[in-house]
Amino acid sequence: MGRQPSAKPTSFDIAYLAGVSQPTVSRALRGSKSVSAATRANIQRIAQELNYTVDKNASSLRSQRTHTLALLFFEDPNPDESMINPFFLSMLGSITRECARRGYDLLISFQQMHNDWHVTYQDSHRSDGIILLGYGDYQLYLTKLEHLVEMGTKFVRWGSVSEDGIGLTVGSDNVGAGEQAGAHLVEVGRRRIAFLGDASDHAPEFQDRYDGLCRAMRAAGVEPDPALQRDAVSSEDSGYAAATSLIESGRSFDAVFAASDLIAIGAMRALAEAGLRLPQDVAIVGFDDIPAASQTTPTLTTVMQDMKGAGTLLVDALLARIDGRPVEQRVLPARLIKRQSTAV
Amino acid sequence: MGRQPSAKPTSFDIAYLAGVSQPTVSRALRGSKSVSAATRANIQRIAQELNYTVDKNASSLRSQRTHTLALLFFEDPNPDESMINPFFLSMLGSITRECARRGYDLLISFQQMHNDWHVTYQDSHRSDGIILLGYGDYQLYLTKLEHLVEMGTKFVRWGSVSEDGIGLTVGSDNVGAGEQAGAHLVEVGRRRIAFLGDASDHAPEFQDRYDGLCRAMRAAGVEPDPALQRDAVSSEDSGYAAATSLIESGRSFDAVFAASDLIAIGAMRALAEAGLRLPQDVAIVGFDDIPAASQTTPTLTTVMQDMKGAGTLLVDALLARIDGRPVEQRVLPARLIKRQSTAV
DNA sequence: CGCCATAGGGTATACGTATACGCATAATAT
């Protein structure tokens, strides 16, 4: 039946073959400088030959470092439970790669917002640090964050960088992105610009985007009309509802800035059903540049965030915090992608 | 400065408080029947109170079981490296949840097809088993699979269930899905149906879909024309190229069955640019039901796979194999979603 | 030529858990 799957070699096996003691093997492989170059090279060669890999469990047990990061998705308790926010998904790749590059494993965990705190607690024991991604009710979220801080857990989260300061935050330049979107809409001649997305402190990121929009409008000498803002969470249905409410209010508007692409897509449906022509009657800008944004009719102008940079930065920041190195909040640039929905 | 983050309690702490020995705590918590109900209840209560969690590293080290599954994405070495196949992403949620339900952790790892074997090898040491997801060159893939089998690694993969039998496979009923698509196209009056997607043994899943299509056509008394098949991998560009080649061949066709939605979307662009009306001149069916499929013009008829069931089944099958339980290959039903691109 | 610093590496041990044994007590069989 072929050979045995040859029992996993240990550092003792290597040590024996190299004619040294086990600790020397450990030192050599971990890069301690108190082992001679020749010995180290020899040990590395033998390890390579035997396909030796350090036993993560033993190593972690001894050193009390897991070399693992946990990635927690906080989800809205929405009915469509199998759907994951496409935006976060596209960050996953870069986070994974960055972890691999740094020699860290990545543990994935999904969590309903309302869930037992217990799971998160466990995750904090299984990893050196936690990356938090999540839309949703920000207040609920905060209590969990405070709990984490209290426990001394290292973590970093994706979100609005401007606010409070619970823990370490990495995020896009939402204000700047909002400004870009606003400036572009003004440039194509729009003056009455509506905003769809929570502007309350339940959703700091959306709020930042709205602030940016207002800033751009004022810079162009246009005063934003608060009556043209409608709350919405990141889903098509919510966007549809918000746009419908806007239309039914009877107030005139010639552009819509949606706080996310999903909202924008729902809004486009509502606008089209109301007989409004896009972009002639109403120009529209979304946020996120999800794949569907280039498939809508008309194709959707939107803001693309630097997801690759985001993953790298999140991991970087978290590792810095874990190692006790100083780390400053950082903001990532975002870029406006112009498509048909704002074409003059 | 508040209290210390109170050192993590160990089984010894619990044992002391319960007035028993450490092994008894271990036995009680793991459900050994050689501990009395009263003692067990008491231990569990104390553990709960202290927020005790078993140290995974120590536990794994001792028992040689990691209680972790590794998820490996094999990617095409394509230029757009930050993009992950949206189809696999939607499976991630259900896999994660199923793992959590069974008390397993999930380790994520992306790999370029051409990468060093080393990474996969390591992953096989860090987990009890591996879940393999990947499109791409099937031959390259096979050599890696054989390597895994040789090492005695437990794994399960997503793919075409019909073929060879290297390892354990879970997949959709691609033949049946192809039949549904074909029957639908025939039903709306199409006779000259093109197929875009590799039909070689480099891509067994696509081949199955093609086989299903042919079967449905023959069942309706229509002989499929091999000249209407064009190779394509799962990307928009590839779909665009394949459709263009088809159009330029001058052969007449009144329908296209694309092996994936991305191919379909690329093909739609090519067809529209060639002045063909969809669906009047050419009806089109895709595969996967990615989010963008409902945003195209016209919206895309496609096949929806049971991704939630897929995740569950993959984890189930892998755990069965790990535990040495018997496990049969299983196939998941797929469902045709009818949209505008095939509306009569 | 003796003294000390340094490089290089060995010895002993701890990390927290799970399991093989052994040993009482109590329950049953003979």
Add this chain to the structure above:
DNA sequence: ATATTATGCGTATACGTATACCCTATGGCG
């Protein structure tokens, strides 16, 4: 009544690594 077995638990130990500490040769220095 004694022999047998099951029940419930303690004792001892191993899993594979990393680190604190100790020891031995050198070489540099006065």
